[in-house]
Amino acid sequence: MSNDPLLQPYQLKHLTLRNRIIVTSHEPAYPEDGMPKERYRAYTVERARGGVALTMTAGSAAVSKDSPPVFNNLLAYKDEIVPWVREMTDAVHEAGSAIMIQLTHLGRRTRWDKGDWLPVVAPSHLREPAHRAYPKKIEDWDIERIIKDFADAAERMQAGGMDGVELEAYGHLIDQFASPITNELDSPYGGSLENRMKFCLDVFAAIRKRVGEKFILGVRYTADEQLKGGTGKAEGLEISRRLRDSGLIDYLNVVRGHIDTDPGLTDLIPIQGMANSPHLDFAGEIRAATNFPTFHAAKIPDVATARHAIAAGKVDMVGMTRAHMTDPHIVRKIMEKREEDIRPCVGANYCLDRIYQGGAAYCIHNAATGRELTMPHAIPKAEAKRKLVIVGAGPAGLEAARVAGERGHEVVVLEAANEAGGQIRLTAQSPRRREMMSIIAWRLAQCEKLGVTIRYNIWADAETILSENPDVVIVATGGLPHTDVLAEGNDLVVSSWDIISGDVKPGTNVLVFDDAGDHAALQAAEILANSGAKVEIMTPDRSFSPEVMAMNLVPYMRSLQNKDVTFTVTYRVESVEREGNGLAAHVGSDYGGVSKTRLVDQVVVNNGTIPLDDLYFELKPLSVNGGEVAYDDLIEGLPQTVARNPDGRFQLFRIGDAVSARNTHAAIYDALRLVKNI
Structure with missing residues (x-):
């Protein structure tokens, strides 16, 4: 038996959990028609195969028709979900993990113009700023109906083979009853703490009556809203004790904060540049005060912090949720004493920010997450060894090199600079985004283990490439800032890169023209403002920085507004x-x-990049495929076999910003899905 605190089993009621690491409830927005079909199942099962003790799905599954999801959530109010849940739970159990699901009624945290266009309900008429819907003040018959909906949904989940259900009680309807800010009801569900907790306990009582004792029930709740007039720490401790003493639940899953605004959500689920594990000590206080099974997750991205959380008795089970989106095999690598191989979560929050814009969750630097049906987390060996020359050691080039190395190929990377990183190294100039360099550092370490050769300070031309006698050439040279966008005066402007890199000194009265809407404009503006300059950011769009997205925007706004x-x-x-x-x-x-x-x-112009593609076009007539990519084969996961030039000496491809200005995830996905079949 291992003496690692993280690898010790834990007994939760009748359920034996094989270690102390969990994936807490979250919604990756992979459902189809509100059901956890093949894609959702593959994503969930991959984490179970990776060794996690307990995986929780859905963040959260809707129990009622007047709780329409504002992004692609599971619909637990439909009977047809049961067989889909059963397929998922059977597969997770076969992989050795326990599985639970989180249920909720969103209350005011949704919109009336979603789903069936039913009125939003809440214990007051106060709208939630994030979703803007003015709710109907909930009536007695609504309460009765919703309590029954919770019990019905829990029974469906039990029939589907779940080990238990967790209720979401921060920001959603249950918390809207509990918080004095959002509850304007009279007795019996409003007023005193006992009355405000009554809805939560009535829901649990109805569920427990329906599912019996041998079914795990838990609650993920805020024990301190950190909001003036809301549930404070002292009342949160009392709520914790009352939940324990109810005899209805089996564990507490503690969070701290509120999620009704973007800043609140970002403080509760911190992103890069913010402190790691900011609420862990608070969760430890709850555990000490209640002496009750306590779970917690909030930016615990590394094994050392997770190990401390368990060893110090802060919590009984530690959540590493975004970390498992980055690397689903964390536990297996711990068991195999390969912690250095764990792909690090960099806190970029591309995953969450995408779902809040209506997209599916993707990890910024693991393109297989959410694509388990088509993309491998573990790269298989190739049938025959080939030689690949990759030009450029940015995220695209290094991912191509890593995957090719895993395939068993001979790989040479040529980089013009004296160090790797490309645009990642530029963006990491911002103290808030320094964690991004782990994207590069991890790949460099993996490439070294795999025997990849990286040569720096080489400006590759056709002669350089031909001297390597490659079978495949991949151009990953990235791009250069595109500032030639004005009718006149392009020679008078500088780029956002000029400011971020320090190549150009900040002015004193600066106009930043942002027609790309990405991080670079805000990073440049922050450097300018910190230098003492007067700064205006101008965009032709109807909103600024749309590519940065909500939670990443919060730290910028706190800095720039100041x-x-x-x-x-x-x-x-x-x-x-x-x-x-x-x-x-x-x-x-x-x-x-x-x-x-x-x-x-x-004047600073931020308008994306123009591909640095001279080498690609120089090599194109020398290649077998003329640079052509067979898109159908790429999408289907088949090897590239285009042959346009019988005299060609190698296959030629380009990836990342050498094709067009996109983002880090796109560059890494380009590399993975191309090279996994070479």
Whole structure:
């Protein structure tokens, strides 16, 4: 038996959990028609195969028709979900893990124009800022109906083979009853703490009566809303004791904070640049005060912190949820004493931010997550060894090198700079985004183990490539800033990269023209503002920084608003000319009828990149395939067999920003799905 605290079993009522690591409830937005079909099942089962003790699905599954999901959630109010759940639970159990599901009624945390267009209900008429719906004040018959819906849904989950259900009680309807901010009801469900907790306990009582004693029930709840007028720490401790003393539940899953706004959500589920495990000590206080099984997850991305959480008795089960989106095989690697091989979560929050914009959750640097049906987490060996030359050691090039190395190929990477990283190294100049360098560091370490050769300070040309006698050449040279976007005055502007890299000194009165909406504009603006400059960010879009997305935007706004940065939407910089010692930026609008001038001393343009593709076009006539990618074969996971030039000496491909300006995930996905079949 291992003496590692993380690998010790834990007895939760009748259920023996094989170690102390869990994946807490979360919704990756993979359901089809509200059901956990093949894609959802494959994602969930992969984490079980990786060794996790307990995986919790759905964040959260809806129990009622007037709780329509605002993104793609499971619909636990439908009987047809049972066989789909059964297929998933059987597969997870076969892999050795326990499985639970989180159930909820969203209350006001949804919209009336979703699903069946039923009124949103809550214990007050107060809208939630994040979803903007004004709710109907809940009535007695609503309460009776919803309590029954919870019990019905739990019974379905039990019939589907779940080991238990967890109720979501932070930000959703149960918490809206418990919080004095959102509960304006009279007795018996409003007023005193006892009354405000009554709905939660009535729901648990109805579920327990329906499912019996041999079924795990838990609650994920906020024990401190950290919100003026809300549930504070003292009341949260009392709520914790009352939940324990109810005799209805088997564990507490503690969070701290509120999720009704983007800043609140980001503090509760911190992202990169924010402190790791910020609420772990608080969860430990709950466990000490209740002496009751306690679970917790909130930015615990590394094994060392998780091990401390268990060894120090802070919690009984530690959640590493986003970490398991990055690497589903964490536990197996711990057991095999290969912790250095664990792909690190960098806190980029691409996963969560995507679902809050209506997309599916993807990990920024594991392109197999959510694509388990088509993309491998473990790369198989190739039938025959080939030689690959990869040009560029950014995220795309290094992923291609890693995957090729795993395939058993001979791999040579040529990099023009004196170190690897590409645009990742640039973006990591921001202290808040330094964790991004782990994307590069992990791949460099993996490439070293796999025998990949990386040569720096080499500006590769066709002669260089031919001297390597490759079978396959992959151009991953990235791109350069695209600033030639104005009718006049392009020679007078600088790029966001110039500011971030420090190659250009900040001005004192600066206009940042952002037509890309990504991190670079905000990073440049932050550097400018921190230097003391007056800064205006202008975009022709109707909202600023759409590619940054909600939770990543929060730290930027806290920094930039503090420096009085101005944000101007729906205006476009059309031209720039010199005026005295400064610059005149002429501003128009896509909506027409506008002509303005900004007098500044610096204009920064952020408009993505132009592919650095000269080498690709130099090599194209020398290649077998003429650079062509058979898209159907790429999508189907088949090898590339295009042969356009019988005299060609190698296959040629380009990936990442060498094709077009996209993002880190796209670059890594390009590399994985191409090279896994070479």
